[in-house]
Amino acid sequence: MKLTEEIIKSAMLGTDKYFPQYLSESHDFFAKIAAEETEKEVRFLRLAAAAFIYEEAGEAGLHLPVALPPCPEEKRPVIDTATTSHFEAALQEKDNVLLFYLIHRCHIRQRVVSSGLVTRMLDKALEHKKKAEALIQVCGETGAWLCRINPRWQELTPVPEEGNIWETGSPEARKTFFKELRKANPAEATALLSATLQEESAAVRAEFIAMLEAGLSAADEAFLTQCLSDKSVKVKQIALFLLKKLPGSALNRLYLDYALRVITLAEEKQFLISRKKTLKFHKNLPPGEELFTSGIEKVSNQKGVQDAVFWLGQTLAFVQPSELAGKLGCTEKELLDLLLSHKEHAVLLPYLIEASLHFRHQGWASQLLEHKEVQDLRLVQLLPxxxxxxxxxxxxxxxxxxxxxxxxxxxxxxxxxxxxxxxxxxxxxxxxxxxxxxxxxxxxxxxxxxxxxxxxxxxxxxxxxxxxxxxxxxxxxxxxxxxxxxxxx
Amino acid sequence: MDRSHILALAPDDASAKAGAELAQARRWVSRHSHPKALWGECQGSGKTPYLTYVDLGNTAFKCSCPSRKFPCKHGLGLLLLFAEKKNEFVEKSSLPPEIEAWIEKRAATTEKKEQKETKAAPKAGDEAARLKRIEAREKKIRAGIEELRSWIQDVARTGIMNVPQNPYHFSSHIAARMVDAQAAGLSYQLRKIETIPFYQEGWQKSLIRLLSKIYLMTEAYTYKNTLGDLLREELDTLIGWTKSKEDILAQEGIADQWQILSRQVENEDNLITERVWLYGSASEKHALLLNFYAGNQVPEAFFLPGRSVYAELVFYPAAIPQRALVKKQGVSQPPDLPQQGISRTGELLNQVADVLAASPFCEKIPFVLSGFRIVMDGTRAFFLCDEEAIALPLANTEESCWQMLALSKGLTFNCFATYENQQLRIHSLWKEQHFFAGL
Incomplete structure (x- = not known):
């Protein structure tokens, strides 16, 4: 046992209970102190002072033949001193608005931040998970290197998960994987989801089914129809919504057929020579039970609005404008003009907006935006x-x-x-x-x-x-x- | 001076932020520059704009605003604006009389103070009273030391096992008794017990090491007449005897181009302690400027890490002289950082052994190191390692160690570090002339 360890043991227990031993194995100097004819506390304290200084003076350092993995050379140029100062200021003042702008500029100019900023930027990435990717990128090779060697930052650069991501990946990784697959091969994505759907929780099922909206096609109809018998109400609602807006699906066709049954395009003589197109609604044709079960409300929830007009409005929200116009023998523009000039247009307007949004119809969006009663920012988003x-x-x-x-x-x-x-x-x-x-x-x-x-x-x-x-x-x-x-x- | 240097002068974060916001030309009704000074008028909320001066030579500020902070946001803003947009300033070949008078007055005050401090000598009549006072104090200190020795012996007898249960009360009473005994230095040493991390393994060694060291001081003081002059003077200072600045400044100093390698500011109980480490380019000596500011006292001049200053420094007498006073000071200049320092851990430790042999009470031993790199062991503790893979543990915080790794990218670098308690604390590092402080 080292002398200093003996001293610590004695200090812990008190010299009344234990006095340092093995002094003969140390330097003569210590033995001399121990042999002094003074109180043992005095001898102990003298020994302790001498031993710690002796230990310190004889320190040889630790042989540590370890090396950190090398940090790769930076591939992109580093920002200049002035920009570094701006980053410093934004970090110091916790001005995230400015910080994220500076990061954006770095990306555009293909620059990386100076190494003195990197650790604080990585800490920022831990705070702002959604911005983490941008923050790590701007830290360049130094940032990536630090993430590899610091366990705290390792989570910022997850190693690609080995094996089957779909079966064993994290929820985020699975979502990313499914989104990519849906983009690259929509049918394969549907097949994969169909095969494993019942193993998932209701919330996860709903989340993945909602992701089918991207690249929705007739090939998805069978699967979505199958989802209508799911135990979860949320899952059923999402599947129903997708089936309603899927052009050509059986349900969508029911909506179209009903709209065509109710709406008639008529031409009337005007001023002897010209002819004017008008729309007529047949209000004595209730939708079939299938439409009601698909979500059409039976009784109008608006005061003074006839049930028949209310049914038509709800139906129009899921009818593709081009298809309806084609079947009625007019252009989409004409159809919307006629609907907007109809005496019931005020009731129909919200549903026409919904139809534009469901089918991303730019023409109708710009036409509706010209209408004085329409104030919907979502329509503007449909425009180029x-x-x-x-x-x-x-x-x-x-x-x-x-x-x-x-x-x-x-x-x-x-x-x-x-x-x-x-x-x-x-x-x-x-x-x-x-x-x-x-x-x-x-x-x-x-x-x-x-x-x-x-x-x-x-x-x-x-x-x-x-x-x-x-x-x-x-x-x-x-x-x-x-x-x-x-x-x- | 760059932005970070200037913002480091701010008394608090709010002043730094406000200063940064004032670093735009439109906030200033007028902006003028001269090689010696900057001055400008800043429109505040009142009718009359505030007049702000900055002495570029010694980095000093003056402002007509009512702020009690120093430097105020206007001074910081003006200096920041100058650092970032010199072209926004109208260059003047001569200083306005009031600014010239201010700079001259500052120079004259400094000179007068230096002369006063250098020439002051006690009057003959006072000498007897002074000696009497010293004798009375010596008695008090000796009585205090006896009390302290008994207390430490009691601790040694009963053991330290239960100290972590109430570490503050363990030493607070005896520390206060040392203040009463006019041995403030011993009280300071005892208060260090409160800083020991009792929640971490290893506290036992830290505590007994500190207690035995304090005991050694009391032993040395008891037999101080057997010590050499310099060690005796160092011991007196450690116990709590103070030396008058006049006496120190009366000695001959060392004139050199001093590199400012570190500046640390601690604020405790409304007392600001500023520690500035300097390194003489020609003398290759380290110097510590230790300043204390109470309440609203403000520094006369700022020492910005990463800059250098030509100055004459006088060291306090000690076996290992470290603490110094500025006798004469020139203007702040760009640095000329040492590119060569100790490059082997063995050499560093030999010097530590030499220092401890000369003064076993030395707490911080400064070094300029070159060719060292940071490594981690299996427990992810950080070490500073030389080329022969001989390492010493780092006392810096984990955050600071990662920052240094980012700066050095795992490669070797030059740095200024202090050896303390068998560990190294890096204060600043540099690669060629790129300097990073505040680690």
């Missing part, structure tokens, strides 16, 4: 990106929160200048419509050429009631816009 901005303008004053969520996404696409100006104009009147964080996020999506307009505002509108609050928000907008303008990489 280049066409959306003018429609968004209608939602600035009424649905700014929802619009904000759409415009301020992770791609940092600049908001169209006209729309941006309109948003700022609205914020002048309603400065509390957005939170401070939303203001900051908005700035990262504003076009840089708005700077002069913002500067003008800060200088000019001093008499406005909310000027003081607006000014501080605007100054923040200006600061971030200038910051963006001056970013080097």
């Amino acid at each position: 990106e280049s066409e959306r901005a003018p429609y968004y303008e209608h939602f600035v004053s009424t649905h700014l929160d929802a619009l904000f969520a759409i415009l301020c996404d992770d791609s940092y696409t600049p908001i169209a200048p006209r729309l941006a100006k309109q948003i700022l104009k609205h914020l002048q009147k309603q400065p509390y419509a957005l939170t401070h964080q939303q203001y900051r996020s908005l700035t990262l999506h504003l076009p840089l050429d708005l700077l002069p307009a913002l500067n003008d505002y800060v200088r000019e509108h001093q008499e406005e009631p909310n000027y003081r609050y607006s000014r501080s928000q605007y100054l923040e907008l200006i600061r971030i816009l200038e910051f963006r303008k001056n970013l080097t990489n």
Whole structure:
């Protein structure tokens, strides 16, 4: 036993109970102290002081022939000092809005962060699992290397699961696997799900069946029909919904047939020469029991709305516009015009919106958006990106929160200048419509050429009631816009 | 100076954030620069803008704002703006009279203080009273030491097994008694018991090691007349005797280009303790500047790690001189970091043995190391290892060790470290001229 260990043992028990032994095996010096004619506590403390210094002075270090795996060379260039400072500031101030923007820029410019930032970025990835991939990528080879050697960060870069992911993978891995399979080979995905469906819990069954919406085709009908007999109500509802919107499915055909039975396209003479098309609804034709069991409500839940019109509306939500128009002998545009000019159009409008959304019908979406009674941002999302901005303008004053969520996404696409100006104009009147964080996020999506307009505002509108609050928000907008303008990489 | 250097000067996070927000040209009504200083007017909430000055030579601040923080957000903002956008400043060839007067006054005050501190000598009449005071204090200290020795002996007799159950009360009373006995140094040593991690295995060794060391100090003090002059002076300081700055500064100093390798600031009970480690390029000596600020006291000048300063330093007398005072100081300059240091663990430990032989009470032994790398053992503990695979455990936190691994990428690097309690604590590391502090 080492002398210091003896001393610790004695210290723990007290010198009354135990005094260090084996002193003769140590240096003479210790034996001399032990032999002194003083109280044993004094001898013990002298021994302890000498032994610890003796041990320390004779320290030789530890032979540790271990090496860490080498960190690979960085393949991408590292950000410059100025950008590193911005990252430092964002991390220090816990400014995630700015941090994620900087990360986005790094991705676009194919840069990695300097090594001094890497550990904090990996810790951030643990906090923000959804952003983890982006955070790890921007940490480059150093980040990946640290993830391999630090167990705490290992979960950020899961090793591809060995064996059958579908059978043994984690829930997230299974979802990713199924999504990819559905994308690459939809039929194989359906077959796989069909084979193992009953082994899953109701919630998982519902989740995977809902994933069939991507690439939904006639080949899925048999499986979805089979799902209608599932024990879970949620599973049944999802399967039913998919069958209703699957063009050509037996259920979808029932909806179409019913719509065709009720709606007639007639042509009437107008001013002797011209002919005008009109729609007529046959209100004495109730849907069959099958339609009611598929979810059509029997009794109108709206005051003053006839049951027959209510049934038709619910049916139209699941009828493909092109198919219905074709069968009626008109164009899709004509059909919607006729429906919107019908005296019952107010009842039908929500269902027509649903139909546009279910069948992603761009034509109907833009036509509906022109209608003065329609205010639905989801329809704008159906349009090509280049066409959306003018429609968004209608939602600035009424649905700014929802619009904000759409415009301020992770791609940092600049908001169209006209729309941006309109948003700022609205914020002048309603400065509390957005939170401070939303203001900051908005700035990262504003076009840089708005700077002069913002500067003008800060200088000019001093008499406005909310000027003081607006000014501080605007100054923040200006600061971030200038910051963006001056970013080097 | 870069952003991180400047933000390190902020008294707290809120000031750093506010300073960063003021680092934009529009917040400043005017911005001027001169090689010696910066000055600008910042529009606050009042009618009159605040006038802010920054002395670039010794990194000092002055502002007309009412903030009690130092430096205030305006000073930080102006310096940040200058560091990031020099072109936003109007260059001036001469300083405005009030700023020139401020800089001159600061220089004059420093000089006057230096002279005062250097020349001050006790009056003849005071000497007798002083000696009487010393005698009375010595008596008190000796009585206190006797009390402490009895207490430690009692602990040794009864054992330390139950200490973790109430570690604070274990030593708080005796530590307070040492304050009463005017042996503040011993009280400081006793308070270290509270910092021992009693929840971790190994506390037994730390505790008995510390107690036996304190006991050794009391033994040495009892027989101090048998010690060499320098060790005796070091022991006096450790027990709690203070030396007047005037006496220290009256000695001849070492003029050198001092590299600022580390700055640590601790705030405890409204007392800020600042430790700045310097390394002389020519003298190859380490120096520790130890400053204390109570309440709203502010530092006269800042020592920014990663910079260097030409200065004359005077060391406190000790067997191993470390603590120093600044006698004369030039302007802050870019660093010239040492690229060669001790490169073998064996050599480092030999020096440790030499230091302990000269002064067994030395707590922190500073080293500039080169060619070391960080490794982990099977238990994932971190070590600093030389090329011959001889390693010493690291005292840095786990977070700091990972940060150093990221910076070094597992390769060798140069660093400044202190040896303490059979471990190494890395304060800063550098590769060529890329310097990283605050580890």
